[in-house]
Amino acid sequence: MKKFGLLVSGGSAPGVNALIRSVVRAAENKRVEIVGFLNGYKGLVENNHRTLERSDTANIISLGGTIIQTSRYDDFKNSSTRQKAADNVKKLGLDGLIVCGGEGTMEGAYLLSKEHGINCIGVPVTIDNDVYGTENSIGFDTAVNVAVSAIDKIRDTADSHGQVFMIEVMGRTTGFIAMQVGIATGAEFVAVPETMTDVALIYRHIATVGKGRRTIVVVSEGDESGGAVALSNLLMECYKIESKVAILGHLQRGGSPTSFDRVLASRLGEAAIDSLTTGRKDVLVGERAGNLEFTPIYEAYSRKKQLPNWLVSLSELLM
Numbered sequence: 001m002k003k004f005g006l007l008v009s010g011g012s013a014p015g016v017n018a019l020i021r022s023v024v025r026a027a028e029n030k031r032v033e034i035v036g037f038l039n040g041y042k043g044l045v046e047n048n049h050r051t052l053e054r055s056d057t058a059n060i061i062s063l064g065g066t067i068i069q070t071s072r073y074d075d076f077k078n079s080s081t082r083q084k085a086a087d088n089v090k091k092l093g094l095d096g097l098i099v100c101g102g103e104g105t106m107e108g109a110y111l112l113s114k115e116h117g118i119n120c121i122g123v124p125v126t127i128d129n130d131v132y133g134t135e136n137s138i139g140f141d142t143a144v145n146v147a148v149s150a151i152d153k154i155r156d157t158a159d160s161h162g163q164v165f166m167i168e169v170m171g172r173t174t175g176f177i178a179m180q181v182g183i184a185t186g187a188e189f190v191a192v193p194e195t196m197t198d199v200a201l202i203y204r205h206i207a208t209v210g211k212g213r214r215t216i217v218v219v220s221e222g223d224e225s226g227g228a229v230a231l232s233n234l235l236m237e238c239y240k241i242e243s244k245v246a247i248l249g250h251l252q253r254g255g256s257p258t259s260f261d262r263v264l265a266s267r268l269g270e271a272a273i274d275s276l277t278t279g280r281k282d283v284l285v286g287e288r289a290g291n292l293e294f295t296p297i298y299e300a301y302s303r304k305k306q307l308p309n310w311l312v313s314l315s316e317l318l319m
Contacts (some may be wrong), residue, residue: 002095003033003263004276006052007106008070010101012253013127013139015022015065015261021057022269023098028054030277035092036068040101041076041108044085049092061262064142064254068262070101076108078264079115086116096276102126102137106284106301113282113297121272122284122297127252128152129176132303133295134286141260141310143252144180150248151185151216158214164206164235166241168228170252171220177252179311183318188215190315191231192221194307199231203239205319217243267292 006023020036027034037043037053052068057189060067075081089097089112096119099109103240109120147169160166167187171177175192182190188205191197219228226269232243242273257265264287271285271292284300286293 001031001033002277003035003093004273005035005037005043005049005092005094005097005143006068006100007037007040007069007097007103008066008100009014010070012065013068013125013137014064014142014253014255014257014288015138015265016070016100016125017060017063017126018257018262018265019100019123019269020052020067021061022266023273024052024054024057026270026273030273032273032277035094035251039069039071039271040073040105041085042071044088045073045076045081047088047091057319061187062256064256070245071213076170077118082115084120086112089116089118090235096121098123098276100125100129100138102131103301106131106297107118108150110193110282110297110301119276119281120297121275122274122300123268124286124300125282127177128171128174130152130305130306131284131286131300133284133293133300135288136260138261138265139253140176140258141264142255142257144179144184145258146252146255147177147248148184150246150251151181151187151218155185155214158167158216158244161213164215164217164241166217166219166228166232166243166245168219168221168245168247168249169198170249172222174222174305175220175307179307179315183220183311183315185216185218185258187218188317188319190225191219191225192307193220193224195266195312197223197225197231197235199225199238202231203237206241229284
């Protein structure tokens with residue numbers, strides 16, 4: 001009987017429990033045992049684990065967070081720490097490891113494979129949607145919908161008072177969330193890391209809307225301006241325009257996952273099990289245009305995922 005390990009590393013994202021459910025149930029169908037490591041790579045190093053049974057996955061598909069928890073574990077960057085992790089994998093007799101997370105998580109999986117020969121399958125889990133090799137990462141759709149819902153409520157206040165609102169969403173290095181949210185909420189401007197933010201252009205959009213009318217500006221946290229607070233200060237400094245700031249922050253990481261994220265997580269979880277049981281290894285399992293994609297893990301973290309040109313063009317057209 002084969003035995004695979006499963007861990008979730010990095011920032012939490014809605015849909016992970018749906019992924020765990022899929023992995024455990026697909027494994028059961030193939031007579032594979034799943035060992036879940038608690039708190040990601042930290043649990044792998046500390047050998048903190050438990051066998052995951054079908055009963056553990058009952059009624060979790062709608063829950064946010066993760067039943068095996070996650071963490072950011074900088075010590076895993078050290079080769080001696082990875083050696084401990086590899087030793088634990090071998091002591092437990094694991095035939096492979098399913099690693100779920102973002103770019104940093106995929107780098108850890110690549111190093112485990114390269115240095116110690118651990119068979120790894122990566123699954124993209126990040127609300128930032130910045131992992132190369134998949135159109136959508138698990139958690140992204142839910143994060144966008146949470147932000148859209150919040151901004152729809154903020155708009156009521158902005159409309160009532162004729163205020164300018166700077167609304168900051170997550171995205172340290174990419175503007176996927178900001179662009180999708182900006183278009184979906186009818187924002188007058190979207191500031192993202194991929195493009196230079198022109199404060200004068202923001203002012204012109206505000207002036208076009210007219211005095212006493214609401215203006216929504218969506219700002220990615222990683223924008224070169226410094227984020228929503230810095231952009232608000234620049235607007236006051238340069239044009240004497242007061243704006244309110246709302247930082248959505250970790251609100252976007254929680255909540256019940258959307259049906260899209262539940263289905264995506266279920267599909268990628270089953271594909272991860274199928275990959276390991278059929279001998280495929282050291283790839284990221286993703287999805288593009290409705291088809292499964294298998295990308296070398298090295299590329300998944302080392303190649304930059306580009307913001308689609310059509311998103312930027314559409315946002316500019318609709319401002």
